[in-house]
Structure formats: C-alpha cells, structure tokens
Amino acid sequence: MFHKILIANRGEIAVRIIRTCMYLGIETVAIYSEADKESLHVQLADDSVCVGGARSDESYLNMENIITAAINKGAEAIHPGFGFLSENADFAKLCETCGITFIGPKSESIRKMGDKSAARKLMIASGVPVIPGSEGVIDTLEQAERVANEIGFPVLIKASAGGGGRGMRIAHDNNGLAKAFETAKTEASKAFGDGSLYLEKYLINPKHIEFQVLCDKYGNAVHLRERDCSIQRRNQKVVEEAPSLLNTELLTKMADTAIKICQIVNYENAGTIEFLVSGNDYYFIEMNTRIQVEHPTTEMITGKDLIKEQIKIASGEKLSFNQNNLIFSGHSVECRINAENPKNDFLPCPGKVKLLHFPSGNGIRFDSFLYTDYDIVPYYDSMIGKLIVHGENREEAIKRMRSALEELVIEGIDTNQTFLYMIMIDPDYAKGNFNTSFIEKKLETLLGYKDYE
Ligand code: ADP
Numbered sequence: 001m002f003h004k005i006l007i008a009n010r011g012e013i014a015v016r017i018i019r020t021c022m023y024l025g026i027e028t029v030a031i032y033s034e035a036d037k038e039s040l041h042v043q044l045a046d047d048s049v050c051v052g053g054a055r056s057d058e059s060y061l062n063m064e065n066i067i068t069a070a071i072n073k074g075a076e077a078i079h080p081g082f083g084f085l086s087e088n089a090d091f092a093k094l095c096e097t098c099g100i101t102f103i104g105p106k107s108e109s110i111r112k113m114g115d116k117s118a119a120r121k122l123m124i125a126s127g128v129p130v131i132p133g134s135e136g137v138i139d140t141l142e143q144a145e146r147v148a149n150e151i152g153f154p155v156l157i158k159a160s161a162g163g164g165g166r167g168m169r170i171a172h173d174n175n176g177l178a179k180a181f182e183t184a185k186t187e188a189s190k191a192f193g194d195g196s197l198y199l200e201k202y203l204i205n206p207k208h209i210e211f212q213v214l215c216d217k218y219g220n221a222v223h224l225r226e227r228d229c230s231i232q233r234r235n236q237k238v239v240e241e242a243p244s245l246l247n248t249e250l251l252t253k254m255a256d257t258a259i260k261i262c263q264i265v266n267y268e269n270a271g272t273i274e275f276l277v278s279g280n281d282y283y284f285i286e287m288n289t290r291i292q293v294e295h296p297t298t299e300m301i302t303g304k305d306l307i308k309e310q311i312k313i314a315s316g317e318k319l320s321f322n323q324n325n326l327i328f329s330g331h332s333v334e335c336r337i338n339a340e341n342p343k344n345d346f347l348p349c350p351g352k353v354k355l356l357h358f359p360s361g362n363g364i365r366f367d368s369f370l371y372t373d374y375d376i377v378p379y380y381d382s383m384i385g386k387l388i389v390h391g392e393n394r395e396e397a398i399k400r401m402r403s404a405l406e407e408l409v410i411e412g413i414d415t416n417q418t419f420l421y422m423i424m425i426d427p428d429y430a431k432g433n434f435n436t437s438f439i440e441k442k443l444e445t446l447l448g449y450k451d452y453e
C-alpha cells in the first residue's frame, strides 16, 4: 500500500479523495493554484504545493509542475480525480515514466478510449452496439453529408476529444449540417485543442444509463450495477440515481457488454461505460476512464468506497469481492449543487458563502468543499457540492432528497437548489417518466418558483 499520495485536483473531489486517504492512513499532498490558497482541500491535506496561476492550464493542467511536486514531496502515486488530467493519456504515461503510480488505468487504455471516435471504431469492430453513424473521424463536410443522408436526419456532430457535454451540435438537414460542422469544429479546437469530429444519428428522447466497473491487474472485472443520468441540461448531468428503472433482461445484456468492453481494452481500475437506451435497444456512447462525479450513488447502494477500491487496485491488490458476493440495497439519488442562477440562463454566480448549513442524518451525504466565509473563485467549474441520499426504495430516496434540499442553506450566492427541488417534486420524475429531454421540456415549470430574499 502507498504511504503518500498527491491529489492532482481541487474542489469536492479532492476533498473526497483526501478523506479516504485519511481513513486508510495514507499521507496526502494537495496541489493548488494561486486562486485556491483558501480552498478546503489545501487545509485538509497533510502537505500542499502551489503549482501555478489561477488559469487551469497554468496549474491543474500543468503536468510538469505537478510531477515535480510529486517527486519533491516523495509521493508514490497520483490520484487525478475527474476533469483536468484524469483522462489525459500523456499524463498517465508521464507518471509511468517517472515511476509514479497513476491511480487509474494504464495510459494505453486511456488512449484507446479517450478518443471517442477511435473508441467507437474499436467497439464496432468488436461487435458492441453503437448508434448508427460514421465509422471513425469525419474529415470533410462532404463525408458528413454522405453519412447523414445514409442514416437520415437528425444527426449529432460530436467532438472526438469531447467531454462535459461540450463540442456537440445537432443538424436537422443539409444546411444545418454545414453550420453544425463548422461550429462544432471551432468549439472543439478551442475547448480541447483537437478539432476532430464524428457523427451519430441523433436519438430522440433516449435514457442515459451507465455501468460502474472495477477491474484489478489480474483480469478480474466486476460491475457495480448501473446509474440513470438522464436528467441533464445541455447534455450535462444534473441529477443521477442508482439503480435505474430498466427491466432486468435489458440490464443483464448491458452488464455483459460492459464487462466485455473492459476485457477488450484490458481495463484496469474504476471506469464507467456509458450507454444511451431507446426502447429495448442500447448503444455504447463512450467510456470514462476515471472516477465520476456521480460515483457516490453507487457507493450508497453497494456500501463500497470506490476511491478506496481505486487505490487498492493501483497498489496491486486483487479485488476482494466478485460479482456474486456484491450486495445491492435500496435506491440512491444525487443532486449536483451549482453556484449559478437558473433564472438567468444558469449563469455561474461565484462569490462569498455567508452562511452554510447542510443536512445530515440517516441516508444523507453532502460532498462539498464549501465552508462559511469561503469565497468561491470564478475560474473553475460551477459545481460546489453534491447532495446524495439513500432510501430503502426510490420513493423514499426522493422524499429524503426533498427534505434535504429544504434544509440546505447556502447564503450569499445564487444556487440551483430550488430548481433541483422543483425536479424532485415533479410528478413525472417521481413516476420515473423521464428521458434526456426532461429539463428542456419542463423548463418553464421547473423555473416557476418564487424567489425569497
Ligand atoms: P461525469 O460523467 O463524471 O459526470 P462529466 O462529463 O460531468 O462526467 O465530467 C466531469 C467533470 O470533468 C466536469 O467538471 C466536466 O466539466 C469535466 N470534464 C469532462 N471531460 C472533460 C474534458 N474533455 N475537458 C475538460 N473538462 C472535462
């Protein structure tokens, strides 16, 4: 087991990782940008290093400074969290070269799966169902037109390097396609430094269902069931739950496919296989080769600590359980709390937290880096916390989330707290009657709450 780990991230996930390290008796080194001196992860870690300026490319994406910090502090391993360098094959490779364990898969697996169009091509070759579309990257508009006319509109142009719901454009006809192709290319180049695109048929009202997997270095692979992440805004998840309401027959097929995919890429550590489901058909969309934002919902229904499992796998331990002795219990829901104003087009609203009170008690968990008087900085993601609940069944979990959201107090900044509450009291949500267009379709109702001063 490791003695010291450097956490190459910030915010709630850095705090989350430090907590598991504390419990395992592993020393922690935090990294931080010049803007994050006051951040909770820096205060909780045993040691910390400033790795650069406020901008991510100067600090949390600064591979050289991060590796140097790990070497200087004697950290044997780096946990990358999510976002930032977590799916960067070059960074994983650099760790390998420097003799530092990257807590995640091998760099080759990231390379195979991180490029979404290459992953898609590999899945087609392996007989995994994918959404009809291009085989690999689309280089020209003519090529895009050919594929689109073959499979039929609407189509979705997607960035090979995409993530976080960005770099996607819908086209309904040939005219729209030309525009979508150009804007997606520009957006992808800017956001990911890589303008490669591919194309899929745009599915109407699918569900987003993903499987959590864990694989050790000895070829043992298990799945920890699925999460439904269909409640999204602009292709980004807002509310997640585990398990889903899909039928067992379909779920069994999907689980088998998820395990097969792990074997195809020789996967190691924690990962997520994302699918879209339409009726009784399911399609692979991508694999996230890292821990995910919504991992606590899986922890709630399995009792497993996924960060602990990641660390154990990376240190060379065998999985201590197999598929048959995993126990799944109850239902879990997660709400992403963002510093934003839903009524002003969800504009991010950083600022000083004047008062923080969060709910706790049976089946309630609040993963966050906030504290009273903390000044949220504007440079990074607007997610400031995650409220996660567990109940004996879905109905109980939803009720618990309602009361938890009622109790949560974050004063001084605008948040999406009431917007989330509106989702929780929506009758269709309660009935399980939803898909990825839920928020878009119900936006007016969900925004129809009164503001209280
Ligand atoms: P999850 O499935 O874990 O919810 P998300 O797509 O929401 O994954 O991404 C998790 C975090 O990582 C978000 O903060 C998101 O903005 C960021 N992220 C994901 N992919 C990328 C990427 N390619 N480039 C930059 N940030 C990314």
Ligand code: ADP
Pocket (backbone or CB within 6 Å): 131, 156, 162, 163, 164, 165, 166, 200, 201, 202, 203, 204, 206, 208, 232, 235, 236, 274, 276, 285, 286, 436
């Ligand atoms: P990211 O890398 O940004 O997470 P994904 O490929 O995982 O991108 O897609 C994110 C979301 O975008 C999906 O959960 C879904 O809501 C929507 N989406 C992606 N591909 C399609 C598609 N072909 N048809 C309809 N919706 C899609």
Ligand code: MG
Pocket (backbone or CB within 6 Å): 274, 286
């Ligand atoms: Mg995704």
